[in-house]
Amino acid sequence: MNGANATFVAELYTRYLERPESVDPEWGEFFSTLHDDARALLEDLKGPSWAPRNSAIIGGTNGSGTNGAGGNGHTAPAVTARAGAALKGAPLSYGAATDASASPDQVRRATLDSIRALMLIRAYRVRGHLESNLDPLGLMPKEPHPELDPRTYGFAESDMDRPIFINYVLGLETATMRQIIDVVRDTYCGNIGVEFMHMQGPEEKAWIQERIEGERNHTEFTDKGKEAILGALTRAEIFEQFLDKKYTGAKRFGLEGGESLIPALEQIVKRGGQLGLRELVIGMPHRGRLNVLTNFMDKPFRAMFSEFEGNSPNPDDVMGSGDVKYHLGTSSDRTFDGNTVHLSLTPNPSHLEAVNTVVLGKVRAKQQLRTDTDREKVMAILMHGDAAFAGQGLVAETLDLSQLRGYRTGGTVHVIVNNQIGFTTNPTAARSSPYSSDVAKMIQAPIFHVNGDDPESTVHAARIATEYRYRFKADVVFDLWGYRRAGHNESDEPAFTQPLMYKSISEQPTTRALYAKQLEDQGVIPQGGGDRMVEEFQNFLEQEFEAAKSYKPNKADWLEGRWADLGMAGDEEAQRGKTAVSMDLLREVGHAISEPPDGFNANSKILRQLKSKRKMIDEGKGIDWATGEALAFGTLLCESTPVRLSGEDVGRGTFSHRHAVLIDQQNEDKYIPLSNIRYGQAPIEVIDSPLSEFGVLGFEYGYAQAEPHALVLWEAQFGDFANGAQVIIDQFIASGESKWLRMAGLVMLLPHGYEGQGPEHSSAKLERYLQLCAEDNMQVCNITTPANYYHSLRRQVHRNFRKPLVIMTPKSLLRHKLCVSDLDDFGPDTSFHRVLWDNEQLCEDKDVKRVVLCSGKVYYDLFEERAKREIDDVFFLRLEQLYPFPKKALVKELSRFKHAEIVWCQEEPENMGAWTFVDRRLEAVLNEIDADQKRPRYVGRPEAASPATGNGARHRREQEKLVDDALTL
Ligand SMILES: Cc1ncc(C[n+]2csc(CCOP(=O)(O)OP(=O)(O)O)c2C)c(N)n1
Secondary structure (H helix, E strand, O other): OOHHHHHHHHHHHHHHHHOHHHOOHHHHHHHHHHHHHHHHHHHHHOOOOOOOHHHOOOOOOOOHHHHOHHHOOOHHHHHHHHHHHHHOOOOOOHHHHOOOOOOHHHHHHHHHHHHHHHHHHHHHHHHHHHHOOOOOOOOOOOOOOHHHOHHHHOOOHHHOOOEEEOOOHHHOOEEEHHHHHHHHHHHHOOOEEEEOOOOOOHHHHHHHHHHHHOOOOOOOOOHHHHHHHHHHHHHHHHHHHHHHHHOOOOOOOOOOOOOOHHHHHHHHHHHHHHHOOOEEEEEOOOOOHHHHHHHHOOOOHHHHHHHHOOOOOOOOOOOOOOOOHHHOOEEEEEEEOOEEEEEEEOOOOOOOOOOHHHHHHHHHHHHHHOOOOOOOOEEEEEEEEHHHHHHOOHHHHHHHHOOOOOOOOOOEEEEEEEOOOEOOEOHHHHOOOOOHHHHHHHHOOOEEEEEOOOHHHHHHHHHHHHHHHHHHOOOEEEEEEOOOOOOOOOOOOHHHOOHHHHHHHHHOOOHHHHHHHHHHHHOOOOOOHHHHHHHHHHHHHHHHHHHHOOOOOOOOOOOOHHHOOOOOOOOOHHHHOOOOOOHHHHHHHHHHOOOOOOOOOOOHHHHHHHHHHHHHHHHOOOEOHHHHHHHHHHHHHHOOOOEEEEEOOOOOOOOOOOOOOEEOOOOOOEEOHHHOOOOOOOOEEEEEOOOOOHHHHHHHHHHHHHOOOOEEEEEOOOHHHHHHHHHHHHHHHOOHHHHHOOOOOOEEEEEOOOOOOOOOOOOOOHHHHHHOOOOOOOEEEEOOOHHHHHHHHHHOOOOOOOOOEEEEEOOHHHHOOOOOEOHHHHOOOOOOOOEEOOOOOOOOHHHOOEEEEEOOOHHHHHHHHHHHHOOOOEEEEEEOEEEOOOHHHHHHHHHHHOOOEEEEEEEEEOOOOOHHHHHHHHHHHHHHOOOOOOOOEEEEEOOOOOOOOOOHHHHHHHHHHHHHHHHHO
């Protein structure tokens, strides 16, 4: 755009406003985005009906004025008249709309001025951030952007002082282009760059615009406020220096270069507290974590120094592997302005961003527990590195959850601690987008980029970000630009890879030093006041350092709050749990889940299913898998245990078996039978999740951690998809208790079984879970009856400890005539069985020639084939729970068959499934009972790279062979 065509565009635009259809559609689309301000301007300028028709200059000839905006045909003349008044510098009250003395040319130019000025102002809103001053090092190349140049809109130097009517846009009625530029540059190109014009919501966009334009994006801090900011910067900087001096070279992933984070976080809590925040759940990476733990979370410095001395953060009698300092969490209360906010930092693994949805799940559970339906009392802050935010796909998954009914938490404040480097990698190699924050545009989040060397702007922007979250209950991104003073960690040499950047960093005064000087120069603090603050804090740290020598942690940070009545796992017998319920309760639930309400138009096939469900309950026979599950959920709900099930398509069930949510065939109303058992029952949430494994599993893990008194389940569409969430499984579920003393009773339901559906839909990779099992960290089951499934679920909340439960769940067994239970198996005197006997014993123990041990669906294949062949001397034993390994039970059962052949049969290839896990454990059992055969013999598919064949005929051949081998070989 240049001066000449800007005139053309402005004319076109005026025509567009009068008759949108009269301009080319592409222009129309462009103009529609300009709409708000320009329309307001023209509306305001709409003259009274006496404006002369024939003075129309733009778009008003040939009678077209009759089609003008507002239908009175006078818009354009009125506009020009008003603009003409502006041109002459007349006061622009409404009454000045008729300035008959302005010549048509003057009026025309004034009108164009107005519109072109609006175009420029809009360009600053959209792209002003590109010329803002974000990089404290000043290394980021900055090109002037033509759209931000008044010449582009036809304003030469000689035009800069002409008054232009802009109708209170930017709070100015009239202004010269010079004044306009002053204001827009101050607002949009200072030390804060705001991106918000990508937002579709007019209210959200207008809010941001007003919030920042109203005060030119500045806060005037009181002297006390300024001192508080300097205090926070001083603590942040001196703490790192102190560590560097006392523990030179020790890894701490220091915050140096990003110290403004600390006052920014304090501002978020302070402003949040005023807006209703009572509990803040925090997720953050390694960078600056020790600083956040002490200076923001109030972890005692002496405790931190003690850990640097190599002491455990927990009392000696606490077990577990522990973790490195910069992964640990903590919790504390902080009070600002009389509002106390509980802060908890979630422990996390090295895996950047992996903690994100764990934090969100915790927030959601805490909101539920506080009946915080407005989502104002509990909020998350997630901190991120710039490289990680752009690079890790989980960020997109996290953002995607932010507004979904089953996962929303009322908005997260994301803080990118942007040091413009990722380990040794430059931004140009780390992302294709201009900013690391760009991914957040997918959810229309506003983005505040701030130069961290301007701590006042930092605190100001943090405040607006918090207000936005509270106003719109939506995510907001705060991108704090700084640098990394040391290498990636303190023993790394950054000059190997970024010599120029590090030369510049070595010459850069610290943020604290710059700000202390600023406050001294302003007279806010006395000369030398900055240094005195430093000394005072150094002295305090020295005292803490001394105190650390005798510091002893007096309690471990666990089993508090909601966990207070829970303990550690006891012996094997205790793990059974009391899971039986009365027959009355079973029938009550059974009836509720088999009757849609009056007037509900259920699908006819569903009605048939409900009828047969009702029959199962009434006759007490043939209870299938889905009904067993519903009985588990329903009985828990009646016992006041909330249930939360999420995963892809879980409402209906991937295999169309669950139908936890019924859909009215005429209006698509939903009815959840399990929500309608009785008055006063606990709530159940059944949530169809987005197509994500990593994010959603993390969320449910976090939820389960914060609410141990609910049954929380995640179901994979097919079990193997869970490996998209492998980080959550390895880093949290399997090892979280050992590393961080954090338990979770989360259930993972993983459809598994060889049914000829090909490589990706057969195996849930049982072997992976078994390999992770140790120290009683979790339970892994492959269950074969609806009743045992029911008990396994109820057991999760009927013991005084919590452990993750991984279940290989069935597919074909969902409808298998043999895979059913009696109602009695759910009733009094029943419980979970880790080992299940054969359903039929066909000969006496002593005559059993062979015992086939197996787990899961293959049992039924074996059972049917044995019956078909009328074999009566083979006995089956099912391992329903593989871990904790039911050694005692197996010793007892196998002692009956000391002289029999012992076979392990599985469907999976030999390098997969349970074989390598059970092999040595069964050997130990056989040795213990002094059986004739000391090791089980393997029967199953041979080793394979791919879990299953894609060829149906080959699958059947393989399956027949392994069943045949198990019975006869
Ligand atoms: C998922 C994952 N991959 C790789 C790493 C190894 N790693 C640790 S820090 C880091 C660079 C992170 O850069 P950035 O996100 O910008 O944070 P910074 O350390 O600069 O604060 C990398 C690659 C990791 N921790 N997690």
